[in-house]
Amino acid sequence: MPIYLYSLKRILQAIPLLFIVSLISFFIIRLSPVDPLAELKLNPSISPQTLQAEKQRLGLDLPLWKQYLKWSVSFAKGDMGVSTTGEKVSDKLMERIPNTLLLTITTIIVTWIFGIPLGIYAALHWRKPIDRFLTMLTSAGMAIPSFFYALLLLIFAVKTGWFPVGGLTSIGFEGFSPLHKIFDITHHLFLPVLVLFTISIAGLQRQMRGNLLDVLETDYVKLARAKGLPENQVIYKHALRNAINPMVTLLGFEFASLLSGAALTEYVFQYPGLGRLILEAVIKSDINLVMASLMIGAIMLILGNLLADILLSLVDPRVTSVR
Amino acid sequence: MILVFLKACIRVDNPEKITTSKQNTAQTPECALPKAELFKNITIDGVDYRQSQTNVGKYGGEINTSSVGEGPKTFNPWNSKDATSSMFGDLLFDGLISTDAYTGKEVPLLAKSFEISPDGKVYTIHLRHGVKWSDGQPITADDVTYTWNTIIAKGYGNTSARDNVLIEGKMPEVTKVDDYTVKFILPKPFAPFLRQLSVSIAPKHIVKPITDKGTAAFASFWSSNTPPEQFVTSGKFRLKLYIPAQRVELVRNKNYYEIDQKGQKLPYLDKYVVYIVGDLNNEVLKFEAKEIDILSLQGNNIARMKELEKKSDFTLYNLGPDTGTTFVVFNMNNRKDKKGKYYVEPKKQKWFDDINFRSAVDYAIDRESLVYNILNGAGAPLFTAEALPSIYLNQKLKNGHNQDVKKAKEFLKKSGFYWDKKGQLHDKAGNLVEFTLLTNAGNTEREATGVMVKQDLEDLGMKVNFKPLEFNVLVGKVVDTLDWDMVLIGLTGSALEPHGGRNVWASNGGLHMFNQRKPDDSTHDIYPWEKQLDNLFEQGASVVGFDKRKAYYDKYQEIVYNEKPLIYLYSPLRVYAVRNKFENLCPTRLGGVTHNIEELYIKDAK
Numbered sequence: 001m002p003i004y005l006y007s008l009k010r011i012l013q014a015i016p017l018l019f020i021v022s023l024i025s026f027f028i029i030r031l032s033p034v035d036p037l038a039e040l041k042l043n044p045s046i047s048p049q050t051l052q053a054e055k056q057r058l059g060l061d062l063p064l065w066k067q068y069l070k071w072s073v074s075f076a077k078g079d080m081g082v083s084t085t086g087e088k089v090s091d092k093l094m095e096r097i098p099n100t101l102l103l104t105i106t107t108i109i110v111t112w113i114f115g116i117p118l119g120i121y122a123a124l125h126w127r128k129p130i131d132r133f134l135t136m137l138t139s140a141g142m143a144i145p146s147f148f149y150a151l152l153l154l155i156f157a158v159k160t161g162w163f164p165v166g167g168l169t170s171i172g173f174e175g176f177s178p179l180h181k182i183f184d185i186t187h188h189l190f191l192p193v194l195v196l197f198t199i200s201i202a203g204l205q206r207q208m209r210g211n212l213l214d215v216l217e218t219d220y221v222k223l224a225r226a227k228g229l230p231e232n233q234v235i236y237k238h239a240l241r242n243a244i245n246p247m248v249t250l251l252g253f254e255f256a257s258l259l260s261g262a263a264l265t266e267y268v269f270q271y272p273g274l275g276r277l278i279l280e281a282v283i284k285s286d287i288n289l290v291m292a293s294l295m296i297g298a299i300m301l302i303l304g305n306l307l308a309d310i311l312l313s314l315v316d317p318r319v320t321s322v323r
Numbered sequence: 324m325i326l327v328f329l330k331a332c333i334r335v336d337n338p339e340k341i342t343t344s345k346q347n348t349a350q351t352p353e354c355a356l357p358k359a360e361l362f363k364n365i366t367i368d369g370v371d372y373r374q375s376q377t378n379v380g381k382y383g384g385e386i387n388t389s390s391v392g393e394g395p396k397t398f399n400p401w402n403s404k405d406a407t408s409s410m411f412g413d414l415l416f417d418g419l420i421s422t423d424a425y426t427g428k429e430v431p432l433l434a435k436s437f438e439i440s441p442d443g444k445v446y447t448i449h450l451r452h453g454v455k456w457s458d459g460q461p462i463t464a465d466d467v468t469y470t471w472n473t474i475i476a477k478g479y480g481n482t483s484a485r486d487n488v489l490i491e492g493k494m495p496e497v498t499k500v501d502d503y504t505v506k507f508i509l510p511k512p513f514a515p516f517l518r519q520l521s522v523s524i525a526p527k528h529i530v531k532p533i534t535d536k537g538t539a540a541f542a543s544f545w546s547s548n549t550p551p552e553q554f555v556t557s558g559k560f561r562l563k564l565y566i567p568a569q570r571v572e573l574v575r576n577k578n579y580y581e582i583d584q585k586g587q588k589l590p591y592l593d594k595y596v597v598y599i600v601g602d603l604n605n606e607v608l609k610f611e612a613k614e615i616d617i618l619s620l621q622g623n624n625i626a627r628m629k630e631l632e633k634k635s636d637f638t639l640y641n642l643g644p645d646t647g648t649t650f651v652v653f654n655m656n657n658r659k660d661k662k663g664k665y666y667v668e669p670k671k672q673k674w675f676d677d678i679n680f681r682s683a684v685d686y687a688i689d690r691e692s693l694v695y696n697i698l699n700g701a702g703a704p705l706f707t708a709e710a711l712p713s714i715y716l717n718q719k720l721k722n723g724h725n726q727d728v729k730k731a732k733e734f735l736k737k738s739g740f741y742w743d744k745k746g747q748l749h750d751k752a753g754n755l756v757e758f759t760l761l762t763n764a765g766n767t768e769r770e771a772t773g774v775m776v777k778q779d780l781e782d783l784g785m786k787v788n789f790k791p792l793e794f795n796v797l798v799g800k801v802v803d804t805l806d807w808d809m810v811l812i813g814l815t816g817s818a819l820e821p822h823g824g825r826n827v828w829a830s831n832g833g834l835h836m837f838n839q840r841k842p843d844d845s846t847h848d849i850y851p852w853e854k855q856l857d858n859l860f861e862q863g864a865s866v867v868g869f870d871k872r873k874a875y876y877d878k879y880q881e882i883v884y885n886e887k888p889l890i891y892l893y894s895p896l897r898v899y900a901v902r903n904k905f906e907n908l909c910p911t912r913l914g915g916v917t918h919n920i921e922e923l924y925i926k927d928a929k
Binding site for chain 2: 035038039041042047048049050051053085086087091095096154155157158161164165166167168169171174267270272273276277280285
């Protein structure tokens with residue numbers, strides 16, 4: 001099946017899935033006893049008329065199924081509605097998405113640049129001290145909770161004054177020279193990226209190492225060695241290409257977590273990304289905002305899987321023919 | 324008297340025990356004490372300036388502050404619905420009057436002066452000549468009448484501004500006398516009206532085309548993503564930049580109408596930066612990293628900061644108790660809902676309606692140890708309906724009474740309550756006294772308070788089931804379904820205007836929680852003292868003059884103190900850490916730290 005037809009099929013399959021996801025999330029949020037107007041109700045200077053007007057504006061006076069219908073119809077049309085404070089949800093998301101992408105993409109690039117070579121290196125030096133040392137480091141990285149680690153680094157930043165405490169830019173940023181701007185952002189990004197890097201490099205490096213070790217054990221590698229191919233050619237031409245396949249799937253998953261994967265770290269570092277926005281929206285039961293972010297998460301996951309499959313079929317022709 | 328009041332600039336001495344320690348005035352940081360007048364009007368070249376009377380400073384530097392939460396949603400002050408947005412709106416747009424940070428009196432701001440007719444119905448406002456919007460247009464009576472007759476009266480944006488000035492359903496009549504004089508005529512005397520004149524005034528030539536397009540256009544006008552150049556403002560600072568979830572940068576309005584004694588235009592500071600931080604912990608870290616200059620301290624942080632103060636570049640200021648009140652309340656509702664079911668079980672109604680029962684609870688609670696244990700000593704016991712910093716506080720009642728379990732038991736005996744062998748309390752009819760105490764979950768301070776109140780009441784033999792509930796659920800019970808026994812909750816009050824409490828105290832108020840009335844209740848009986856409260860709030864609003872009004876509000880506090888529909892517990896202290904680099908700094912109880920932001924300057928500013 002050609003790739004585009006296959007993609008189309010997958011995308012069509014995703015529609016009922018998204019429908020079910022939206023239905024479940026909408027009703028779970030709405031049925032939970034959270035009232036977006038509770039704070040107003042307890043404010044002595046708000047009149048009942050104002051409360052009623054707010055209720056109508058947010059559509060809270062409609063029956064639940066009507067609220068859902070209203071939301072889903074406008075969502076299907078591409079309109080994500082307004083937040084409880086009256087701002088367009090799409091505007092709010094667009095404000096934050098670039099920041100989150102900056103953080104997550106930087107992290108992915110850095111992780112892959114370091115993770116893959118380290119994995120290969122460890123596999124080639126299997127059971128040597130350097131491999132054991134890397135294993136120890138990555139185990140530590142896997143074990144440490146990101147929240148706690150981020151806090152530690154934040155305290156480090158406060159005590160030393162070497163790094164800013166959260167945020168993304170310094171005062172006067174708009175007047176900086178381009179080079180200064182890049183430096184300023186890097187300065188702010190360093191700690192959050194370090195946290196995410198430590199957490200995710202552990203998995204990546206170990207995966208790469210395991211894959212390569214598996215491949216090095218296979219018969220064709222033994223054959224290649226037996227027929228006297230130079231070791232470099234055995235490893236980089238034959239073994240590595242096969243060992244990299246599972247990593248491509250992993251890249252697809254990385255795509256899925258582009259927008260949501262860093263939420264916790266974002267929160268600790270007060271990073272102006274999506275994570276903080278969504279957390280605040282959930283607390284305030286800002287339904288349109290929460291729904292939009294849940295739907296985007298679901299869509300990213302579906303797209304990520306699709307992307308992984310397509311990439312895989314590109315690097316490994318067997319995948320499509322089997323299917 | 325006023326000077327005593329000024330000792331608001333008291334430094335925290337011993338955070339373990341501070342309540343309102345006046346004995347530490349010797350340590351008060353240097354503070355420009357107000358002379359007879361804080362500000363003077365002075366006319367230079369036909370412009371009516373407001374002249375600051377403090378020390379002359381120098382230009383330059385910046386102040387970095389923070390705001391916890393999501394940041395402003397809008398910079399349109401007439402459409403702001405949350406405190407952060409309102410703060411920015413008020414900063415960008417001046418109102419006609421403002422509040423004297425030392426005495427709480429109403430003082431002219433954008434107005435040069437104002438007069439109130441003896442019958443309290445006509446307010447005449449004289450505007451300053453030669454004062455301009457940031458685009459150079461003059462600020463005139465047209466702007467004032469437009470703000471009041473269109474934006475407020477027609478309910479654009481946030482309608483609570485209108486709710487606050489509706490008098491028997493009618494808006495005041497606002498007319499222009501000449502370009503610099505406006506008359507407000509009220510349908511009947513309404514004293515709280517004066518404070519409402521602090522509403523920001525809008526530039527008619529900019530906003531009118533928007534209001535002509537309707538409310539939807541107005542709601543999105545000057546929202547948080549409007550380019551800063553498009554703002555036409557009148558305040559001390561102009562908006563320079565807003566980066567969502569990071570910070571708001573404001574810069575000095577070079578055309579502001581306030582000058583110092585040398586005739587230099589204020590404010591002195593070049594920049595005013597407000598960081599948007601997500602939570603309190605991050606705010607503390609930002610302060611320690613010297614990224615921000617002012618930090619509001621919570622109970623457990625005060626002692627630590629006090630320790631750090633010695634070797635650091637900041638000073639702690641204790642501004643006395645907050646206007647926030649924490650209290651417990653019994654559901655005294657004895658009516659049935661529309662299905663014919665009682666909101667409160669009849670046997671419980673008898674307890675909660677009984678003044679002896681409520682008094683027993685009042686005397687059993689140990690407020691001192693609540694303050695000591697829960698607020699780490701940084702708070703004050705509270706006994707009155709008006710918060711402790713309120714200028715309307717009933718001075719006779721503010722000290723209340725001590726905990727007295729013996730007296731509490733006597734109250735119970737008077738109403739025929741008795742204790743069984745296990746020490747459990749029963750009422751006259753033999754019912755075991757058992758009820759539920761609710762509060763909002765997630766607020767550790769309140770949960771801890773609930774546990775301590777429960778213990779105090781169990782000493783009286785009452786069986787208290789303490790249940791923290793999700794905030795929203797709790798509010799739903801208190802204002803809508805009314806199926807609760809006892810609730811521990813808090814409200815924010817005002818230090819300046821008691822009329823805001825009408826919603827709680829008037830028998831038809833929307834937050835009359837101790838005896839909430841619903842339109843389709845079975846009966847409409849009313850306690851005599853509830854009726855008295857209704858009258859007092861009516862009368863307090865209809866006379867002009869602080870002393871006359873205070874008599875009524877003193878009386879209302881006395882009734883609440885005696886009848887105990889709400890049993891007040893404590894208010895936390897407001898303590899701020901402020902860096903020492905600012906001159907002319909004089910935090911006050913009523914004005915907070917930055918009330919004179921335009922007068923602040925940095926000695927060694929570049």
